């Protein structure tokens with residue numbers, strides 16, 4: 001590993017355009033592809049998406065839950081696809097949304113961010129609702145491995161608003177502090193859903209990337225993302241899953257379309 005995650009992400013977004021492609025092999029999508037809801041179906045779906053976008057998307061975000069459904073056989077699929085995606089030149093953000101006390105979080109960080117671990121990704125989504133300080137060990141492991149962390153701040157689901165808006169400032173301050181002195185885009189990001197009407201908290205001092213899921217199936221468009229993040233657009237990595245995954249033959253062209261529109265809208 002050569003460079004901190006934030007700088008690698010900045011380079012990827014400039015080279016490939018600002019789009020993260022989620023791999024969410026739900027039973028409904030496996031069925032739409034004519035695949036069995038089984039580890040073999042999961043593997044076929046996953047590798048088809050990886051081949052379609054590994055050389056195209058700035059980042060790819062496998063949703064761990066759809067693999068964990070199958071226990072060790074599903075996790076084995078994840079263990080195979082993460083290195084394959086990284087080999088293809090994309091950054092892997094593992095979406096596992098881990099959150100626990102500090103020592104347990106450090107163990108999750110070793111599982112997902114320690115280079116050499118079977119599931120080592122470039123970045124991990126984490127939950128700060130045990131207190132921002134509970135992430136200290138995770139941030140340390142990430143830093144030591146040039147990996148990234150995306151901390152939930154304002155998620156895309158409507159039921160999150162009351163809880164998260166009460167503590168979002170603490171989380172954003174913690175992230176800003178963790179990115180101090182990064183020099184370029186920091187490696188500690190936040191998750192802010194593209195579906196929000198407004199963020200309601202300042203994002204201009206974060207210093208790190210903003211992962212923004214909610215494009216497509218949850219109703220947001222690239223124009224919504226541009227409106228929501230006016231002033232910080234160059235730090236935004238929109239993420240799309242179902243809207244590009246419905247048909248195996250159309251994954252690549254749909255990703256190209258979203259990527260081009262996001263690049264156009266988030267130019268500045």
Ligand SMILES: O=C(O)c1cc(=O)[nH]c(=O)n1[C@@H]1O[C@H](COP(=O)(O)O)[C@@H](O)[C@H]1O
Nearest residue numbers: 063095125155156193213217218240241242
């Ligand atoms: O962390 C995430 O990626 C995430 C955060 C959030 O606020 N909302 C959200 O939908 N996600 C994830 O992003 C993906 C959204 O999928 P689509 O709605 O199909 O694009 C799912 O894997 C969600 O778990």
